[in-house]
Amino acid sequence: MRSLRIGLLTDVFLPDQNGVSTSVLLLQRELRRRGHRAVIVAPRFPDYFDPATLHGVVRLPSMINPALPRQRLAFPTRRRLSGQFDLVHTHTPGALGWWGVRLAKRWDIPHISTFHTHLEHYAHYIPGLTTLEKHAGVLTRIVRRFYSRADLIVAPTEASRDMLAGYGVYRESVVLPTGIDESLLQEAPDVRSPWPDGKRRLLSVGRLGFEKRHDLVFQALAEIRRTHDAHLLLLGEGPQKEYLQARAQALGLADHITFYGPVPLSTIGAYYRQAELFIFGSDTETQGLVLAEAQTMGVPVVSVGAQGTLGGVDPGVSGYLVGSGDWQGLAAHTSELLSDAQKLAEMGAAARLFARRFSSSKMAEQMLGIYLQAIAQQGWRTPEQGDGSETSDALYARSSGRSIRKYGLRGF
Secondary structure, eight states, X not given: OOOOEEEEXXXXXXXXXXXXXXXXXXXXXXXXXXXXXXXXXXXXXXXXXXXXXXXXXXXXXXXXXXXXXXXXXXXXOGGGOSSOOSEEEEOOSSHHHHHHHHHHHHHTOOEEEEOOOOGGGGGGGSTTHHHHHHHHOHHHHHHHHHHTTOSEEEESSHHHHHHHHHTTXXXXXXXXXXXXXXXXXXXXXXXXXXXXXXXXXXXXXXXXXXXXXXHHHHHHHHHHTTTSOEEEEEXXXXXXXXXXXXXXXXXTOTTTEEEEEOOOTTTHHHHHHHOSEEEEOOSOOSSOHHHHXXXXXXXXXXXXXXXXXXXXXXXXXXXXXXXXXXXXXXXXXXXXXXXXXXXHHHXXXXXXXXXXXXXXXXXXXXXXXHHHHHHHHTTOOOGGGSOSSSOHHHHHHHHHTOOHHHHOOOOO
């Protein structure tokens, strides 16, 4: 099979650590392992340099995003690209996402887009936007316009795919979860335990923002501590850190929660490895990638089950799901497992088995199949369809009427 030139365009990427960044990074890694020239196109961050082990990343000039200072607004320019793509895969409906739309149209190539985020749940970060969304549906219109320009939409769960209709998006779509690199998590070097000695070790991971509902986890922890000497480790950073610290103080939990900050994907497995239980309160996820990460490491999950997290746990087997806002349910299930060592161990083993369905290798193989089908529908032919007398680039161009001068540029 011909090596494909794939553009993965995202407005959100490292050093901003979140589900989108992880998804794009792991997908690119698997595609490159298979010999494809997958290139991540993302904003440049001042004073941040990609590690030497990360290849195939194009950074574009950018400025601070006034609404989300941790993120950047990129200025697209083709001068930074060393060639043209065979397919564009966008991951955000921002400046780079829209650039991907234009590139796909200009180059007459497929445009695949993954639906990662419910934008309306982040409206509170921009003053007045919540009101505009309520009365004028500004963000809903952005989502509808952007995803309606994709040839195919990838949704990480059935629930998130169903939400597309709510935005008025009726393009062809498929369900494909974000993959988890088990070896990357398992091989994370040991770190000194951040939990105080003798405490029951609870873990939660996520941006410190209102949409992640850490306040529910705090309420649950206050109840859990009535019967168990539990301590919560919270990994992540975000604009609501001071508010959440004040909330912990008000609940008498200041000494029982560690705000640890973000940790790299290469080391986060060490923290999952040391945790007894993973607890999660967000009801705004399209998948809840951290649930899969925890279970991959054998950590049972007690989580709100809403939208994208509904398929992320095998209820009663690898963990428990409760309704939106149900901190009492979070507390009850967590306390139950902390009181039953055998059940906790059994759920941990079941969690590992359940999480194997999210293997990044399997997910990338399926994504590659999606790419090839999209290219075939555009009228392109793969090399094995020829008689072997032409080079793959020449065959690819001739079979579709495209010129090598235009489409056979330098590789990435």
